[in-house]
Amino acid sequence: MEITKQKLLDLAQxxxxxxxxxxTIFSDANYSELLxxxxxxDIGTYMYIFTGIDGVPGATQKARNEMGYLNGHESIDIINYIGGKAYFSIARNAALYISDFLTINKNTLLCS
Known part of the structure; x- marks a missing residue:
């Protein structure tokens, strides 16, 4: 139990x-149902493919970048394995939704 507590404290810091x-807020929503x-x-494979790990973006970041979202390093390492369960960071998950749509729309309007 002490190891799990320390891991959580380290992740939060x-x-x-x-x-x-x-x-910091970690949630088990969705992942507790999926896994x-x-x-x-299991978690390592999921992170490697979908959410990114160790600073390397996953499919989620790559796809959202192609759609105009500005995913940076803060959107990687969303999921963590804590106490035998998958938890995700609310703040890092929110970083997946930073977009440049307003700038794109302004440029489009200015060109029209």
């Missing part, structure tokens, strides 16, 4: 340092 947030009893390998 890392997020605060990297994103400049005062609070109810995951192994570390």
């Amino acid at each position: 890392k997020e605060k340092d990297e994103l400049g947030t005062r609070t 109810p009893n995951p192994t570390e390998m």
Whole structure:
């Protein structure tokens, strides 16, 4: 239990340092349904393919970038394996939705 607590504290501090947030929130929403009893390998594979890991973007970031979203390093490493369950960072998940649509629309309007 102490190892899990320390891992959670370390993840929270890392997020605060990297994103400049005062609070961190980890949720099991969706992942508890998709992966109810995951192994570390399950989570690692999912992260590698979909959400990115170790600073390398996954399919989610790549697809959203193609749609005009401005996903940076803060949108990677969303999912964490804590106490035998998958949890995701609310702040990092929100970073997936930063877009440049307003600028694109302004440029389109100015050109019209």
